[in-house]
Amino acid sequence: xxxxxxxxxxxxVHQLITSGIIAKRNPFSxxxxxxxxxxxxxxxxxxxxxxxxxxxxxxxxxxNVIVMNVGQDSWGLEMxxxxxxxxxxxxxxxxxxxxxxxxxxxxxxxxxAELQDRDKDYAELVFQQFKKYANxxxxxxxxxxxxxxxxxxxxxxxxxxxxxxxPKVVLTWLPxxxxxxxxxxxxxxxxxxxMDVELVVTHPEGYDLAPQFVGNAQVVYDQDKALEGADFxxxxxxxxxxxxxxxxxxxxxxxxxxAKMALTDNGKFMHCLPLRRNMKVADxxxxxxxxxxxxxxxxxxxxxxxxxxxxxxxxxxx
Amino acid sequence: xxxxxxxxxxxxVHQLITSGIIAKRNPFSxxxxxxxxxxxxxxxxxxxxxxxxxxxxxxxxxxNVIVMNVGQDSWGLEMxxxxxxxxxxxxxxxxxxxxxxxxxxxxxxxxxAELQDRDKDYAELVFQQFKKYANxxxxxxxxxxxxxxxxxxxxxxxxxxxxxxxPKVVLTWLPxxxxxxxxxxxxxxxxxxxMDVELVVTHPEGYDLAPQFVGNAQVVYDQDKALEGADFxxxxxxxxxxxxxxxxxxxxxxxxxxAKMALTDNGKFMHCLPLRRNMKVADxxxxxxxxxxxxxxxxxxxxxxxxxxxxxxxxxxx
Amino acid sequence: xxxxxxxxxxxxVHQLITSGIIAKRNPFSxxxxxxxxxxxxxxxxxxxxxxxxxxxxxxxxxxNVIVMNVGQDSWGLEMxxxxxxxxxxxxxxxxxxxxxxxxxxxxxxxxxAELQDRDKDYAELVFQQFKKYANxxxxxxxxxxxxxxxxxxxxxxxxxxxxxxxPKVVLTWLPxxxxxxxxxxxxxxxxxxxMDVELVVTHPEGYDLAPQFVGNAQVVYDQDKALEGADFxxxxxxxxxxxxxxxxxxxxxxxxxxAKMALTDNGKFMHCLPLRRNMKVADxxxxxxxxxxxxxxxxxxxxxxxxxxxxxxxxxxx
Numbered sequence: 014x015x016x017x018x019x020x021x022x023x024x025x026v027h028q029l030i031t032s033g034i035i036a037k038r039n040p041f042s043x044x045x046x047x048x049x050x051x052x053x054x055x056x057x058x059x060x061x062x063x064x065x066x067x068x069x070x071x072x073x074x075x076x077n078v079i080v081m082n083v084g085q086d087s088w089g090l091e092m093x094x095x096x097x098x099x100x101x102x103x104x105x106x107x108x109x110x111x112x113x114x115x116x117x118x119x120x121x122x123x124x125x126a127e128l129q130d131r132d133k134d135y136a137e138l139v140f141q142q143f144k145k146y147a148n149x150x151x152x153x154x155x156x157x158x159x160x161x162x163x164x165x166x167x168x169x170x171x172x173x174x175x176x177x178x179x180p181k182v183v184l185t186w187l188p189x190x191x192x193x194x195x196x197x198x199x200x201x202x203x204x205x206x207x208m209d210v211e212l213v214v215t216h217p218e219g220y221d222l223a224p225q226f227v228g229n230a231q232v233v234y235d236q237d238k239a240l241e242g243a244d245f246x247x248x249x250x251x252x253x254x255x256x257x258x259x260x261x262x263x264x265x266x267x268x269x270x271x272a273k274m275a276l277t278d279n280g281k282f283m284h285c286l287p288l289r290r291n292m293k294v295a296d297x298x299x300x301x302x303x304x305x306x307x308x309x310x311x312x313x314x315x316x317x318x319x320x321x322x323x324x325x326x327x328x329x330x331x
Numbered sequence: 332x333x334x335x336x337x338x339x340x341x342x343x344v345h346q347l348i349t350s351g352i353i354a355k356r357n358p359f360s361x362x363x364x365x366x367x368x369x370x371x372x373x374x375x376x377x378x379x380x381x382x383x384x385x386x387x388x389x390x391x392x393x394x395n396v397i398v399m400n401v402g403q404d405s406w407g408l409e410m411x412x413x414x415x416x417x418x419x420x421x422x423x424x425x426x427x428x429x430x431x432x433x434x435x436x437x438x439x440x441x442x443x444a445e446l447q448d449r450d451k452d453y454a455e456l457v458f459q460q461f462k463k464y465a466n467x468x469x470x471x472x473x474x475x476x477x478x479x480x481x482x483x484x485x486x487x488x489x490x491x492x493x494x495x496x497x498p499k500v501v502l503t504w505l506p507x508x509x510x511x512x513x514x515x516x517x518x519x520x521x522x523x524x525x526m527d528v529e530l531v532v533t534h535p536e537g538y539d540l541a542p543q544f545v546g547n548a549q550v551v552y553d554q555d556k557a558l559e560g561a562d563f564x565x566x567x568x569x570x571x572x573x574x575x576x577x578x579x580x581x582x583x584x585x586x587x588x589x590a591k592m593a594l595t596d597n598g599k600f601m602h603c604l605p606l607r608r609n610m611k612v613a614d615x616x617x618x619x620x621x622x623x624x625x626x627x628x629x630x631x632x633x634x635x636x637x638x639x640x641x642x643x644x645x646x647x648x649x
Numbered sequence: 650x651x652x653x654x655x656x657x658x659x660x661x662v663h664q665l666i667t668s669g670i671i672a673k674r675n676p677f678s679x680x681x682x683x684x685x686x687x688x689x690x691x692x693x694x695x696x697x698x699x700x701x702x703x704x705x706x707x708x709x710x711x712x713n714v715i716v717m718n719v720g721q722d723s724w725g726l727e728m729x730x731x732x733x734x735x736x737x738x739x740x741x742x743x744x745x746x747x748x749x750x751x752x753x754x755x756x757x758x759x760x761x762a763e764l765q766d767r768d769k770d771y772a773e774l775v776f777q778q779f780k781k782y783a784n785x786x787x788x789x790x791x792x793x794x795x796x797x798x799x800x801x802x803x804x805x806x807x808x809x810x811x812x813x814x815x816p817k818v819v820l821t822w823l824p825x826x827x828x829x830x831x832x833x834x835x836x837x838x839x840x841x842x843x844m845d846v847e848l849v850v851t852h853p854e855g856y857d858l859a860p861q862f863v864g865n866a867q868v869v870y871d872q873d874k875a876l877e878g879a880d881f882x883x884x885x886x887x888x889x890x891x892x893x894x895x896x897x898x899x900x901x902x903x904x905x906x907x908a909k910m911a912l913t914d915n916g917k918f919m920h921c922l923p924l925r926r927n928m929k930v931a932d933x934x935x936x937x938x939x940x941x942x943x944x945x946x947x948x949x950x951x952x953x954x955x956x957x958x959x960x961x962x963x964x965x966x967x
Contacts, residue, residue: 041685049359051387061723061745065715065752069687072713077390079383082722086400087379088605097609099508104605107617108624109379112604115629116383190735286748287724287740291733299743306744311751367677369705395708397701404718405697406923415927417826422923425935426942427697430922433947434701 015327017152017320018140019159019203026168026207033169033312033319040073040318046325047076053117054080054154057124057139062286062313063154063162067121070317074325079117092138106142114147119324126157126194128258134158134194135223150324158226160196163285164204165316170309171208171245174281179209180244181278185236186216187293188263189250197285198251199226206230215239219253219261236267243277248284248294269294274303281305333645335470335638336458337477337521344486344525351487351630351637358391358636364643365394371435372398372472375442375457380604380631381472381480385439388635392643397435410456424460432465437642444475444512446576452476452512453541468642476544478514481603482522483634488627489526489563492599497527498562499596503554504534505611506581507568515603516569517544524548533557537571537579554585561595566602566612587612592621599623651963653788653956654776655795655839662804662843669805669948669955676709676954682961683712689753690716690790693760693775698922698949699790699798703757706953710961715753728774742778750783755960762793762830764894770794770830771859786960794859796832799921800840801952806945807844807881810917815845816880817914821872822852823929824899825886833921834887835862842866851875855889855897872903879913884920884930905930910939917941 016022023029036043052071056064064080071078081087089102090109098105113120122143126134134157143151153161171182182205184198198214199222205212206228214222215233233239240246248269253259268291274280282294282304290296298304334340341347354361370389374382382398389396399405407420408427416423431438440461444452452475461469471479489500500523502516516532517540523530524546532540533551551557558564566587571577586609592598600612600622608614616622652658659665672679688707692700700716707714717723725738726745734741749756758779762770770793779787789797807818818841820834834850835858841848842864850858851869869875876882884905889895904927910916918930918940926932934940 051390053383056722059723061717061740062748064717064722065689065749068715069713069752072687077387079386081379081382086374086382087377091608095609095614098607099610103607104379105608107608108604108606108628111625112380112628113383115625116387116632286744288744289734289739290727290741290743291731292735296731307747307751310744310748314752369708371701395705397704399697399700404692404700405695409926413927413932416925417928421925422697423926425926426922426924426946429943430698430946431701433943434705434950 015150015324016144017150017161017324018144019153019161020207026204029165029319029323030168030172032322033165033315034172036318037315043322044073044075046322047071047074050118051077051079051116052119052121052321053113054078054121055083056081057083060123060154062310063123066313067154067317069314070321073318074321076321092142107146110143110146111148114149117149118328119150119152119321120147121152121154123154124156126196128192128194128252131257150327152320152324155196157194158196159200159203160285161200162313162316162320163197164200165320166309166312167201167247167283168204168208169312169316170283170305171210174305175244177244179211181211181213181242182245182247183213183215183239183243184247184249185239185269186220186267187248187250187269188265188267189289189293190260190263192252192258192260193250195222195251195254198222198249201247202226202228202230213239217262217264217267219255220251221254223254236273237276240273240276243280246274246277246280246282248282250293268292269298271295271297271301274298283309286310333468333642334462335468335479335642336462337471337479338525344522347483347637347641348486348490350640351483351633352490354636355633361640362391362393364640365389365392368436369395369397369434370437370439370639371431372396372439373401374399375401378441378472380628381441384631385472385635387632388639391636392639394639410460425464428461428464429466432467435467436646437468437470437639438465439470439472441472442474444514446510446512446570449575468645470638470642473514475512476514477518478603479518480631480634480638481515482518483638484627484630485519485565485601486522486526487630487634488601488623489528492623493562495562497529499529499531499560500563500565501531501533501557501561502565502567503557503587504538504585505566505568505587506583506585507607507611508578508581510570510576510578511568513540513569513572516540516567519565520544520546520548531557535580535582535585537573538569539572541572555594558591558594561598564592564595564598564600566600568611586610587616589613589615589619592616601627604628651786651960652780653786653797653960654780655789655797656843665801665955665959666804666808668958669801669951670808672954673951679958680709680711682958683707683710686754687713687715687752688755688757689749690714690757691719692717693719696759696790698946699759702949703790703953705950706957709954710957712957728778743782746779746782747784750785753785754964755786755788755957756783757788757790759790760792762832764828764830764888767893786963788956788960791832793830794832795836796921797836798949798952798956799833800836801956802945802948803837803883803919804840804844805948805952806919806941807846810941811880813880815847817847817849817878818881818883819849819851819875819879820883820885821875821905822856822903823884823886823905824901824903825925825929826896826899828888828894828896829886831858831887831890834858834885837883838862838864838866849875853898853900853903855891856887857890859890873912876909876912879916882910882913882916882918884918886929904928905934907931907933907937910934919945922946
């Protein structure tokens with residue numbers, strides 16, 4: 014079964030990036046591939062880019078699309094096994110996954126971290142259960158710990174805009190008043206570790222990401238130092254992994270400004286969006302020529318198309 | 332007008348079951364039938380199986396599908412005639428039904444019992460009003476008193492799995508802490524009364540279903556006795572019909588366990604889903620080889636496809 | 650860029666009306682026009698007719714359709730520029746519009762007046778921002794001050810039902826207990842000022858619409874006098890424009906009854922719907938032969954199809 018849950022499901026990352034770039038040039042050339050197949054997109058959480066870009070990519074491939082907001086359109090789902098279901102969740106994932114898998118040829122799922130219990134979030138129960146019971150390929154539309162369609166779009170964007178053979182890519186923590194998941198940052202590190210880049214991660218102390226995601230990246234607690242000579246600055250807020258889910262700092266000096274970006278080597282700015290302006294990043298950066306956030310978001314369509322094509326090809330081989 | 336509101340709209344139940352089984356073998360052979368036609372699916376209540384399986388079946392038939400959560404995507408609808416509309420419902424069904432009927436060639440509707448007023452629920456006002464004013468075929472996606480697409484899927488499933496010419500089918504009440512409608516139980520009895528089965532209904536006293544639905548079924552208040560020699564055990568909770576909408580019992584001894592199922596003749600277990608595990612039915616039954624709940628839910632697609640095909644054929648004849 | 654935000658974006662109103670009437674006769678003749686193009690429909694507010702008729706019209710033209718309830722499916726959007734985004738809105742329209750515009754070839758938007766601040770509502774910030782940043786044609790599915798797809802459907806309906814060369818058309822205020830926007834009334838006046846009709850607007854004092862919309866219409870504060878000899882009576886409630894957003898009157902004598910309609914010249918009744926029966930209009934009018942509300946709502950499909958065709962043609966020319 015060809016799932017797309019993380020980079021570990023990808024046979025050849027560089028071939029996948031190329032596939033995305035090819036889809037961008039010729040979006041409709043594989044339109045027969047999805048014919049009479051249906052992808053179900055299940056949203057446990059809000060979504061804009063993922064919701065629209067995945068629908069669009071699926072339609073480019075000729076797939077039928079069925080979208081469902083879980084718990085709003087349908088019933089709350091129990092994920093734990095062996096429990097007496099006398100609470101507010103009316104259906105068990107064992108049934109729901111198997112049933113949806115009987116209607117849909119592929120299932121895409123978005124389910125965020127709850128940021129209450131690290132072990133629980135990092136066990137990725139929702140995805141594990143769907144993988145176990147749905148009997149069809151599962152596509153990660155952002156899980157508690159990863160956002161691979163975002164990371165693939167990020168790789169495509171860096172590939173398109175890099176001017177050096179081995180660019181310096183800096184992932185920088187940005188201030189935010191709410192506790193946000195580590196998924197995008199984790200996933201970005203994981204994919205960058207497969208790319209020919211110099212990866213630096215910078216954040217206040219206490220915000221270290223899980224080591225399995227950081228990989229070979231250099232970790233620097235001084236943002237200014239990290240930014241020196243950067244070709245790409247990837248901004249993101251996340252809550253603490255060690256003191257799980259806590260907001261340890263809202264230090265406004267970590268906000269990205271043109272003064273900060275001046276430390277880079279004419280660095281480009283990237284962010285997965287949504288983004289709170291003038292809290293995480295100043296207008297001057299976002300509205301200036303170094304911002305790639307729109308190009309990056311636009312590449313979500315081609316990332317999704319490359320991933321779905323991979324899944325469809327895997328189905329043909331079976 | 333070929334509505335699909337209940338079994339009374341079906342010319343030949345056995346032909347319809349066969350049509351579902353044929354659709355399952357060859358889902359896309361009628362794909363020209365729905366071309367340039369649109370089905371609107373209106374949900375007044377939550378839905379998972381019905382929502383996805385009906386969209387899927389419609390797409391198999393080449394229909395365009397438009398889904399709307401009434402009251403959430405659109406306005407609250409007034410169903411009563413002659414009232415001064417100075418409350419919280421901004422639109423009358425007379426207009427809404429006629430307008431939706433002008434855009435859609437078929438309208439599917441889900442609207443549950445409110446369990447406050449028996450006469451009102453059993454009058455099926457929502458469906459009667461849409462039938463009266465929409466001027467297009469109406470398909471019942473579960474009404475206050477019936478769930479015919481579920482019952483048709485149930486018939487297909489029994490047809491597929493029966494090993495005796497005339498199997499014993501037991502509908503058993505299961506414990507639940509919430510007041511649930513009688514629709515699935517009513518509808519199941521009504522359809523089983525048209526099948527060549529021995530139908531037994533078992534529940535605690537006070538839970539008798541309306542006689543027009545029970546029909547020729549034998550009613551037994553002793554669950555163990557009812558289960559003896561059963562080929563199919565169909566579990567469902569419902570609230571009282573006599574003391575309308577009340578939960579008279581939550582007796583845990585009515586939960587289905589393997590010990591209970593051992594009383595059957597190697598009986599298969601069925602349930603319409605969603606289902607609260609270890610409250611209505613024990614994990615051991617659901618996770619064992621006698622459970623048909625996934626096969627049954629999968630058959631919702633073919634039931635919907637057979638019903639929609641019937642409706643489309645009726646439109647061609649006009 | 651061929652937007653469809655108001656009548657000012659229409660090159661030839663009469664040609665557009667004719668295009669709608671032709672689409673009604675032959676809905677699928679332009680089905681190749683939208684092939685491999687996608688329209689995104691963004692709803693900031695509830696919708697029934699607009700939601701369904703626009704989807705239907707888009708499908709008639711072969712467009713793919715992606716529907717999103719903003720703030721419910723996705724994030725709350727900040728519309729103001731230069732702000733520090735530390736409130737409850739997680740994304741800025743600058744990003745959202747550009748991103749959606751990268752996925753969709755056309756964007757339709759519904760966003761009502763908030764009725765708190767007249768200057769803000771009448772500045773139409775949501776539409777101005779999407780127009781500025783989306784880089785694709787924007788279609789107005791009802792804005793704070795206008796509802797051009799409704800007005801176009803109204804024009805089509807009057808064209809179909811008029812029996813005089815220059816009919817008398819009366820827009821009459823109707824009583825309602827809630828504060829409603831002026832959008833439909835504004836837009837109706839604006840379009841009627843381009844038609845060969847005698848336009849009269851009647852309402853209690855204090856309910857005058859903005860002069861730029863009233864145009865050459867005659868304003869009469871006596872409803873009975875206004876209705877005399879009317880061929881079409883267009884009913885609508887709106888809140889005060891002068892004392893912005895206030896309900897100054899709920900005078901029940903302004904409700905339309907058969908006695909009122911008897912003052913007309915066998916006048917037809919029109920209303921954009923939804924409509925509160927027996928508060929704004931009596932059942933006897935709505936259920937009698939002079940009501941055109943269903944025909945008018947049905948024409949929303951052909952108005953949307955004509956408008957979208959215009960937008961698509963504009964894209965081909967670029």
